[in-house]
Amino acid sequence: MDAMKIMTEGMVKEERPQFEVGDTVRVSVRIKEGERERTQAFEGTVIAKRHGGVAETFTVRRTAYGVGVERVFPMNSPMVEKVEVVRHGRVRRAKLYYLRDRVGKAAKVKEQLR
Numbered sequence: 001m002d003a004m005k006i007m008t009e010g011m012v013k014e015e016r017p018q019f020e021v022g023d024t025v026r027v028s029v030r031i032k033e034g035e036r037e038r039t040q041a042f043e044g045t046v047i048a049k050r051h052g053g054v055a056e057t058f059t060v061r062r063t064a065y066g067v068g069v070e071r072v073f074p075m076n077s078p079m080v081e082k083v084e085v086v087r088h089g090r091v092r093r094a095k096l097y098y099l100r101d102r103v104g105k106a107a108k109v110k111e112q113l114r
Contacts, residue, residue, distance in 0.1 A: 012054055013076050021046050021096060022089030022109050027060060027073055028081040042071055045109055047096040088112040
């Protein structure tokens with residue numbers, strides 16, 4: 001059990017980023033390469049949020065070189081440095097899995113003016 005860390009209620013981040021499904025976000029992720037550590041940005045549309053207390057996750061999708069790339073980020077992970085909202089999207093679904101089948105302009109989410 002020493003090698004595997006168990007997440008408890010005390011490990012929940014105090015300042016939680018405020019974003020919804022359909023928003024375009026830029027997630028800053030810490031990446032460890034050997035001895036060095038750097039921050040990498042992953043920008044895309046939030047297609048799903050899973051509420052589960054400490055185990056809460058969100059899925060971000062983007063298209064890179066014509067290939068769809070999805071990453072699931074744990075909300076309370078220490079590797080996720082910050083999540084900034086680039087633009088707010090207007091959607092009528094809780095999960096946007098239908099975007100996986102769309103290509104080009106059809107895969108866009110309308111912007112919500114706030």
